[in-house]
Amino acid sequence: MNEQRRIFRAFTELGEFFRDFSTRETHEDEWSQRLQETIALAKHKNGWFTKDNVEFALRSWGMLLTKNHLSNWLGRYDLRQNSPNTVAIIMAGNIPLVGFHDLLSVVMTGNRALAKLSSNDDVLIGFIRDYLISIDPLLEDRIIFSQGRIQDFDAVIATGSNNTARYFEHYFGKVPNIIRKNRNSVAALTGKESPEQLEALGEDIFRYYGLGCRSVSKLFVPRAYDFDTFFRSIYSYHPIGEQKKYANNYDYNKAVYLMSDFEILDNGFLVLKEDNSYASPIASLFYETYDTLDQLKSRLQNDQVQLQCVVGEGILDDEITFGETQKPSLTDYADGVDTVDFLLKN
Structure with a gap:
């Protein structure tokens, strides 16, 4: 052999x-x-x-x-x-x-x-x-x-x-x-997602406590998006708030936001804050609104070097299905650079 x-x-x-x-x-x-x-x-x-x-x-x-x-x-x-x-x-x-x-x-x-x-x-x-x-x-x-x-x-x-x-x-x-x-992952929502899709999105957000580059750290949502369905759909992940290190980060970041007079949305174990940045702190999730899908697509394409995964349905050709970011295949190379090809050529 x-x-x-x-x-x-x-x-x-x-x-x-x-x-x-x-x-x-x-x-x-x-x-x-x-x-x-x-x-x-x-x-x-x-x-x-x-x-x-x-x-x-x-x-x-x-x-x-x-x-x-x-x-x-x-x-x-x-x-x-x-x-x-x-x-x-x-x-x-x-x-x-x-x-x-x-x-x-x-x-x-x-x-x-x-x-x-x-x-x-x-x-x-x-x-x-x-x-x-x-x-x-x-x-x-x-x-x-x-x-x-x-x-x-x-x-x-x-x-x-x-x-x-x-x-x-x-x-x-x-x-x-x-x-x-650094790279981050985002979810592009249209407001038409089912509760099942949003619950699956919770896996993309909370798996590994959001510490991976494939962890969703930001949502793009249409203007005037109603977050009630989103919060109800991810409630099954609430036991994460019992993990001490996660809970400490949740309490700290929430306190910082409140003392800084930022407007936040909160469900008791996750804080949502409107922010143009991609890398949100642990137990926090940034969000940003858009007016048209064309505007959203342009933003995502322009920022692709900062993004590892985009979760969505019908937004981009290479989007990831809800709940699947933490299940990469062998050909899902970090930063989109083919490691094997690099090794064979050097």
């Missing part, structure tokens, strides 16, 4: 393990128990990584790491053109396993991943490396974690904020690179 097939088999077995873990009520085998301990440790180190959100991420990856999905994804490329390199990956840590797609892309294309893990999401990625190595020791040299300053690499994939991007561009500018900045 050649190396590419061995790597392919290791990741499909990882997916099978995730699927099995997600469907069984008891976890008596050694690796399942280790994963349970890892999930608990991830929550201990990062309060936003609740058991529910981590298990959602594991289920999602379990659904993607199948022979069919991986074959269809990589079948679009000629992997024979790759010249194996060491690729540095600077991972974010805002949501569970957010850097895994980059690691998967690097290793599956025959390259060596030199990863700098975020302190906010190191134990889950560490578990995955250990599990993959247990399947095939070949991967011990293909997935390396750097504890200090990253050096001796041929290309880099770095994910961070607009501020850290300037540092990345200075430090990594002399090698082929993908440097990602």
Whole structure:
């Protein structure tokens, strides 16, 4: 069995393990128990990584790491053109396993991943490396974690904020690179959405507490939009207000808005504020009104470099269905930059 097939088999077995873990009520085998301990440790180190959100991420990856999905994804490329390199990956840590797609892309294309893990999401990625190595020791040299300053690499994939991007561009500018900045996701509403669609939108808003770039942080609504149906439809998500870190952010941001005399809408666990910006604070959602659909489309198209996902129906050709932003496929590349194509050409 050649190396590419061995790597392919290791990741499909990882997916099978995730699927099995997600469907069984008891976890008596050694690796399942280790994963349970890892999930608990991830929550201990990062309060936003609740058991529910981590298990959602594991289920999602379990659904993607199948022979069919991986074959269809990589079948679009000629992997024979790759010249194996060491690729540095600077991972974010805002949501569970957010850097895994980059690691998967690097290793599956025959390259060596030199990863700098975020302190906010190191134990889950560490578990995955250990599990993959247990399947095939070949991967011990293909997935390396750097504890200090990253050096001796041929290309880099770095994910961070607009501020850290300037540092990345200075430090990594002399090698082929993908440097990602802040992006946000929005929902474009017309007022004709059903309660079921708006309830599904709640998943796009509240999953991972709104911390992901695919989390909806802003609504575009027609002028004089009635928010009553929206608030009624998302009420099923009200238990999120019982999460202490989320509740603290809700109380703080609401207090700041009120003291600043901003007009807000509030349902007890989410604050809506009219604002032209895209990045709303935790437990807050910005909104902006529009007069015509043409005006809205023009705005979204002009700002596309700031947007990761646009949720809606009948607004844009590449819009996302309500409730689906946190279920990206293997070809849904961050910032719209084809990672595999980049790796094969550099």
